[in-house]
Amino acid sequence: MKILVHICCAPDAVYFLKRLREDYPNAQIVGFFYDPNIHPYEEYRLRLLETERICKELNIELYEGEYDLENWLSAVRGYEDQPERGKRCEICFDYRLARSVEFAQQMGATHLTTTLLMSPKKEFNMLRESGRRVCEGKGLEFLALDYRKGGGTQEMFRLSKELEIYHQDYCGCIYGLFKQKKGEIQWDLVSFSGRRPGSKEELAFIKEIRLFAEQEIGLACREWEFSFLNWKLISGKIEVGNQTVPSFVRPYSCSIKGVLKADPLERVGNTIYYNKGGLKVILTEYMRDEPLEQMDVLCDPTFMVPMEYEELLMKNRVVATLQTEISPDKSIILLVGSLEANTIQYLPADTLQDGRGISLENVKELLRRDYEDILKGNRAYMFVGASTLGNPGLKYFEERTGRKATPLLCNQAS
Numbered sequence: 377m378k379i380l381v382h383i384c385c386a387p388d389a390v391y392f393l394k395r396l397r398e399d400y401p402n403a404q405i406v407g408f409f410y411d412p413n414i415h416p417y418e419e420y421r422l423r424l425l426e427t428e429r430i431c432k433e434l435n436i437e438l439y440e441g442e443y444d445l446e447n448w449l450s451a452v453r454g455y456e457d458q459p460e461r462g463k464r465c466e467i468c469f470d471y472r473l474a475r476s477v478e479f480a481q482q483m484g485a486t487h488l489t490t491t492l493l494m495s496p497k498k499e500f501n502m503l504r505e506s507g508r509r510v511c512e513g514k515g516l517e518f519l520a521l522d523y524r525k526g527g528g529t530q531e532m533f534r535l536s537k538e539l540e541i542y543h544q545d546y547c548g549c550i551y552g553l554f555k556q557k558k559g560e561i562q563w564d565l566v567s568f569s570g571r572r573p574g575s576k577e578e579l580a581f582i583k584e585i586r587l588f589a590e591q592e593i594g595l596a597c598r599e600w601e602f603s604f605l606n607w608k609l610i611s612g613k614i615e616v617g618n619q620t621v622p623s624f625v626r627p628y629s630c631s632i633k634g635v636l637k638a639d640p641l642e643r644v645g646n647t648i649y650y651n652k653g654g655l656k657v658i659l660t661e662y663m664r665d666e667p668l669e670q671m672d673v674l675c676d677p678t679f680m681v682p683m684e685y686e687e688l689l690m691k692n693r694v695v696a697t698l699q700t701e702i703s704p705d706k707s708i709i710l711l712v713g714s715l716e717a718n719t720i721q722y723l724p725a726d727t728l729q730d731g732r733g734i735s736l737e738n739v740k741e742l743l744r745r746d747y748e749d750i751l752k753g754n755r756a757y758m759f760v761g762a763s764t765l766g767n768p769g770l771k772y773f774e775e776r777t778g779r780k781a782t783p784l785l786c787n788q789a790s
C-alpha cells in the first residue's frame with residue numbers, strides 16, 4: 377500500500393501524518409505539498425518551509441508541486457465573492473486534489489488522502505466528495521479520514537504549539553484573505569525587498585535557519601514570539617527643484633500630511649533643521665541606513681542624506697512627502713543551541729532599508745564552523761527579528777529567560 381498525502385500546511389499535517397502512520401503501519405507514506413491557491417508567495421514559502429520541517433521530523437518523503445497561481449485563479453474565476461465553504465472552495469479542493477491524483481499515479485500510489493481533512497474550518501463532506509470524484513476511474517482509492525474526532529483537533533493544536541509551527545491566520549487565497557481579515561490586509565499583500573521587521577520574509581528567513589540547524593545538522597532550536605510597535609515606511613521623498621535627493625527615512629519618523637515645502641533654518645552638528653513640520657535632515661557620511669539603538673515612540677519627519685548634498689540642502693527650499701505607519705506587530709527569536717550555553721550571541725534576522733543584513737549562506741557557515749561548540753554548550757546563537765528597530769526582541773529574551781546575549785559582529789560571522 378502506498379499513500380500519497382496531499383499536504384496543505386504544517387499545522388494540519390502534523391497530527392494527521394502521525395495518526396496515518398499509526399493506522400497504516402505497513403504503508404509507504406509520501407507527502408505532496410501542492411498549494412497554488414496561497415497568496416502571496418511569501419506566505420506560500422513560509423507554509424512550505426514549515427511543512428518541510430515537520431516532514432523531516434516525522435521522516436516522511438516530501439515533494440513540492442508547482443506554484444501555478446495563474447491557472448488556479450482562472451479555475452476559480454467567477455466565484456471570487458463566494459463565502460468560505462462555498463463553490464470557490466469546492467473548485468479549489470477539486471483543483472488541488474486532481475493534480476495530486478496525477479502525481480499519485482506518477483508515484484505508483486494506491487491511495488490518496490489530504491491533510492485538508494484535518495482543518496477545523498473545512499467542510500468534511502465536501503472534501504470527501506471531492507476526493508472521491510477526482511479518484512474515480514483513476515485506479516486510486518481516496519481515504520476520507522476524520523482525525524478531527526475524539527480530541528484530534530485539540531491534539532493538532534497541542535502538537536503545533538509544541539513544535540513551534542507557524543500558524544497562519546487565513547485559509548490561503550486572496551479572496552479568503554479579504555473576507556477573513558476584513559480589510560486589514562494591506563501588509564499581507566506587500567512584498568518587501570529584503571526582510572523588514574515583522575514581515576513574512578523575515579519569518580521565512582528564521583524558519584529557514586531552523587530547518588537547516590535542526591533537520592540538516594541536528595542542533596537543538598527554540599523560538600519565542602514577541603510583540604513590538606512596528607514602524608513601516610509606505611513612501612517618502614525629499615526634493616530640491618526637480619532633483620530628488622537620495623535618502624533613507626529615519627525609523628519612527630511620523631508622516632507628513634500632504635506635501636511639505638520648507639526652508640533650512642540652521643545646521644546643528646550633522647542635522648539640518650527646517651522651518652516647517654519639524655522636518656529634519658541628518659547628513660551621513662555614506663548613503664546607508666542605520667539600525668536604531670533604542671526603540672523610539674515617534675520622531676519628527678527625518679531623512680538621512682549623504683553629506684555631499686549639504687550645500688544644496690542648506691541653500692534651497694525642499695519639498696518633502698512622507699507616509700509611514702506605526703502599529704502593533706509580532707516577530708520571533710530563534711535560539712540555536714542550549715539556553716544554558718556559556719555564551720549566547722545574537723544576530724539580526726531582519727535587514728535594513730538599504731537591504732543590508734546577514735545571508736543564509738553566512739549563517740550556515742557559522743553554524744557548521746561552530747557546530748561542536750554549540751553541541752557542547754560552549755556557545756549558542758540567536759537570530760532576532762525586528763532588531764533594526766531598537767532590538768525589542770533582545771529585551772524580551774533577556775527579561776523572559778534571565779540570560780544575557782551579546783552581539784556577534786558581522787566580521788565574526790563570515
Ligand code: SF4
Nearest residue numbers: 465468547548549552
Ligand atoms: S478560502 Fe481556502 S479553500 Fe476556499 S478557495 Fe480560498 S484557499 Fe481555497
